[in-house]
Amino acid sequence: MTSTTAATTVEAPSLETMLGALLRADLVVLTKNRMRMxxxxxxxxxxxxxxxxxxATRSFGGAEFILGLAITAxxxxxxxxxxxxxxxxxxxxxxxxxxxxxxxxTWAVMGSRLSVQMVSNFVIALAVLVLGDNIHHxxxxxxxxxxxxxVSILASAVFLSVAQALVGLVxxxxxxxxxxxxxxxxxxxxxxxxxxGGLGGFWDTVSKWTPVGVLMTVFxxxxxxGTFDSRDWLSLLACGGYVVVLTTLGIYFFRFDSQQEDNPMxxxx
Amino acid sequence: MSSSPRPARNAIEPVPARSxxxxxxxxxxxDLTVAYGPKVxxxxxxxxxxxxxxxxxxxxxxxxxxTTLSAIEGLRRPRAGAVLLNGVDIVRQPALAKAQMxxxxxxxxxxxxxxxxxxxxxxxxxxxxxxSDQDLDGALADIGLGRELDRTTRQISGxxxxxxxLFVALIHHPTILLLDEPTTGLDPQSRRYLWTRIERxxxxxxxxxLTTHSMEEAQSVCDRVAIIDHGRVLAIDTxxxxxxxxxxxxxxxxxxxxxxxxxxxxxxxxxxxxRD
Numbered sequence: 001m002t003s004t005t006a007a008t009t010v011e012a013p014s015l016e017t018m019l020g021a022l023l024r025a026d027l028v029v030l031t032k033n034r035m036r037m038x039x040x041x042x043x044x045x046x047x048x049x050x051x052x053x054x055x056a057t058r059s060f061g062g063a064e065f066i067l068g069l070a071i072t073a074x075x076x077x078x079x080x081x082x083x084x085x086x087x088x089x090x091x092x093x094x095x096x097x098x099x100x101x102x103x104x105x106t107w108a109v110m111g112s113r114l115s116v117q118m119v120s121n122f123v124i125a126l127a128v129l130v131l132g133d134n135i136h137h138x139x140x141x142x143x144x145x146x147x148x149x150x151v152s153i154l155a156s157a158v159f160l161s162v163a164q165a166l167v168g169l170v171x172x173x174x175x176x177x178x179x180x181x182x183x184x185x186x187x188x189x190x191x192x193x194x195x196x197g198g199l200g201g202f203w204d205t206v207s208k209w210t211p212v213g214v215l216m217t218v219f220x221x222x223x224x225x226g227t228f229d230s231r232d233w234l235s236l237l238a239c240g241g242y243v244v245v246l247t248t249l250g251i252y253f254f255r256f257d258s259q260q261e262d263n264p265m266x267x268x269x
Numbered sequence: 270m271s272s273s274p275r276p277a278r279n280a281i282e283p284v285p286a287r288s289x290x291x292x293x294x295x296x297x298x299x300d301l302t303v304a305y306g307p308k309v310x311x312x313x314x315x316x317x318x319x320x321x322x323x324x325x326x327x328x329x330x331x332x333x334x335x336t337t338l339s340a341i342e343g344l345r346r347p348r349a350g351a352v353l354l355n356g357v358d359i360v361r362q363p364a365l366a367k368a369q370m371x372x373x374x375x376x377x378x379x380x381x382x383x384x385x386x387x388x389x390x391x392x393x394x395x396x397x398x399x400x401s402d403q404d405l406d407g408a409l410a411d412i413g414l415g416r417e418l419d420r421t422t423r424q425i426s427g428x429x430x431x432x433x434x435l436f437v438a439l440i441h442h443p444t445i446l447l448l449d450e451p452t453t454g455l456d457p458q459s460r461r462y463l464w465t466r467i468e469r470x471x472x473x474x475x476x477x478x479l480t481t482h483s484m485e486e487a488q489s490v491c492d493r494v495a496i497i498d499h500g501r502v503l504a505i506d507t508x509x510x511x512x513x514x515x516x517x518x519x520x521x522x523x524x525x526x527x528x529x530x531x532x533x534x535x536x537x538x539x540x541x542x543x544r545d
Contacts, residue, residue, distance in 0.1 A: 010355070010444070012364035013397025021394020025383060032382040094378030101342045101372040102395040103364040256344075 018104040022112035030116050033082070037120060040077040043188065044070035044128045048135045060192075061220070063136040068219025070132055071148070072155055072212050073188050074124040079159035080184045081177075083117045084166045088176035088258075091167070096256040106256075118156050125152030140223065147222035154239050155215050161243045162211060164250030171258045187212045214238040295320045295476050296341070296445055301350035303333075303340050303500075310336040312500035313350070318445070318476050323467070325491035326480045327535060330544040333500040334480040335375070338449055341478070342372050355444060368396065371443035371470075375450055377434040381423040385414050385433055388422060389440070396441035412436050412462075428459045435466055446470050448479040452486060464490065484532035494531070498539045 030037075047070045051060055060066050090096055099109045129148050133140050140148070166183070170176045187210060194207025207213050214235040221232035296318040303311040311333040318324045328334045339345040341352050343363045352359040352366075359366040379388045389409060393400050400408070409418060412432050417425050422433070438446060446467070452460050467477055467490075481487055487494050488508040495505040504511055508531045515521045516529050521537030 010365065010369045011397075012368045013395065017397050018395050021391050024394070025380065025387060025391040028387055029380055029382045090380065093381075094374060094376035095380055096378075097344060097374055097376075098372075098378035099395070100344055101367060101370070101374070102392065103367040103397075104395050105364065 012103045015105075015108065018102075019108050019112060022099075022104060022108060023116065026112050026116040029086075030120055033086075036082050037078060037124065040074055040082065040124055041127060043077060044074040044124075045131065047073060047192075048128070048132050052135050057136065063132075063138055064220035064223040065216055066136065067129070067132040067138065067148075067223060068216035069191055069212070071125050071128045071152055071219060072191065072215045074128045075121045075152060075155045076159045076162075076184055076187055076212065078120055078124055079117065079156065079163045080166065080180045080187075082120070083113075083160060084163035084180050085173065085177045087113070087163075087167045088170070088173035091256060092173045092258050094257075100256060114160060117160060118153070121156035121159075122149070122152060125149060125155070138223065144223055148219060151215070151218050151222050154218070154236075154243075157243045158211050158215060158239050158246075161246035161250060164254065165246040166250075168250040168253035171255070173258075191216060209238060211239075211242050214242070293320050294318070295322075295355060296478065297351075297353040298337070298341065299351045299353070301337065301340055301352065302348045303336050303345055304348045305336075309348075310500050311340065311347075314497065314500070314502050315350075316495050316502065316505055318478055320476055321471050321474055322492045323471060323477045323479070323490055325487040325494040326478065326497065327482075327484070327487055327494050328480075328497040329539050332498045332539070332544075334497060335449055336500075337497070338447060338478070338480060342370065342447060343367055368441070369444045371438035371441070371446040373434050373438045373446075373448045373451055375453070377422075377430040379422040379430070379433070381421060384419050384421050385409060385425065385429075386418045388433060389436065392437040392440055398441050409436065427454070428456060431455065431459055432462065435463065439466065439470065442473075443475065445476045445478060448477065450480055450482065452481065452483065484530065484535055488531040496535055496538055503538045504534075 047066065051057055051066045057063050057066060060069070096109065100106055126149065129140075129145065129152075132138065162183070163180075166180060167176055170179055190207045190210050191212030194204055194210070194213050208217065217232055217235040218239065221228045221235070294317045298314060298316050301311055301314045302309065314333070314337055316324075326334045326337060336345065340347050341354075341359065343359045343366065346360060354366045354369055357366045357369070383391065386405065386409065389405055390400075393405065406415070406418060409415060412435075414425075414429060414433060414436075417429060422430060425433070448467075451463055455463065470477060479491075491508060493505065493507050494511065496503045496511075504514075506514065511534050512529050512531060515534045515537060518534075518537050521529060521533050524536040524541065525533040
């Protein structure tokens with residue numbers, strides 16, 4: 001098995017083979033962390049059930065906004081408190097460096113992780129959508145379901161870019177975990193108070209343009225199909241802006257070796 | 270100068286039998302320069318490794334050994350120079366070059382949720398090695414991991430992790446094996462296992478590049494060594510030739526405590542001050 005021969009003609013493995021191996025391994029890791037996924041559903045469930053009375057629903061701007069907030073909270077949780085700490089932990093323990101000395105290109109290593117995380121986010125969005133539809137008696141059409149799930153992909157992109165920026169800017173795995181919790185709580189609180197108008201004036205406006213705020217607006221817009229107005233379009237645009245800016249930051253400052261201190265331009269192959 | 274006798278050198282065993290290389294170059298490192306921002310860590314390093322050769326890269330802490338190895342492994346892009354493996358440029362054709370390398374890093378670095386079998390399956394896939402479940406399990410059993418197949422990598426011991434790491438490094442029959450301080454922290458049994466595997470790699474025509482802080486180890490097992498410091502190569506030759514060439518160097522003689530050894534040459538060339 002481990003005998004070695006000096007090959008004269010060597011071929012690199014095919015990309016499909018390498019990607020298949022990476023995806024299988026990342027899916028195994030995801031299924032072994034299913035408890036984390038279930039915990040990510042807790043806050044959305046609390047939001048949905050605690051606002052099911054008509055008075056509470058009105059105070060948050062309507063069931064559409066509540067559904068948007070719940071899905072956003074679920075996806076933010078699994079991205080910021082799931083993906084980011086896991087990447088930081090694996091970076092610290094040398095998992096990425098080990099994978100990068102294999103013939104697999106770096107983009108495939110990260111692409112596999114992100115793809116699996118997108119699947120996880122999609123499952124959470126679908127679960128929250130079904131629960132929200134039932135708890136808030138929305139009776140959503142198939143069209144609305146499809147649109148909400150499409151927006152949940154956008155929400156995944158937004159929060160995975162937040163998570164990527166976090167692991168790009170912060171090196172220590174412990175700090176990423178601590179900072180991630182604070183960020184998550186902060187984003188959800190701002191979203192909650194922003195939706196209820198509890199912050200007042202200027203801060204209400206600020207909260208509506210945070211990642212949570214803009215996604216809630218877009219979700220609410222697609223749930224009430226046909227009412228997608230200019231503010232919804234601007235929010236959609238803002239989502240795109242967050243993805244571009246945060247992804248750029250996350251890639252530019254990300255290092256595969258947490259000990260590495262050098263010029264960000266000096267990226268390796 | 271102290272004349273106290275040195276303890277008998279018996280730390281390295283078994284010593285792989287020296288085998289003549291066929292003289293052809295397998296790995297060529299040419300004028301390699303690697304920088305961390307403004308700090309140049311490797312400054313114009315050049316050396317060649319021949320087929321069936323065990324080559325040691327020696328140097329004090331911070332000398333540039335691991336950075337040189339990282340550039341060869343494709344983990345760091347050189348600022349200048351080239352690394353050619355079998356004529357394949359690691360920067361221009363990284364996948365093809367990496368497909369010919371087996372690498373064991375200082376840390377084992379496996380996802381802690383994956384089992385031993387899943388790790389082996391992952392790396393078999395990454396190197397395009399088709400193995401049936403039976404073959405894979407059998408190969409893992411051969412290295413003493415037969416009972417650990419379904420245990421996660423966080424549940425196995427450090428020695429078992431090292432064996433798994435070496436297994437993964439050799440899973441695709443590489444033409445060169447790169448080892449970064451492979452014996453650090455190993456017990457005698459694990460060290461013996463490692464040298465047995467290395468010997469088998471060489472017997473099959475493969476070459477080995479290793480970094481080590483152990484001069485006894487380098488003197489015992491390496492066909493040739495390069496001593497580097499401050500990112501530059503200070504000397505390259507067989508351990509015996511290095512000792513012979515520097516036997517009369519006053520700095521080497523000052524470092525010696527009896528018979529001149531490779532360690533004395535190393536200290537004579539790199540200085541005796543402690544590095545961080």
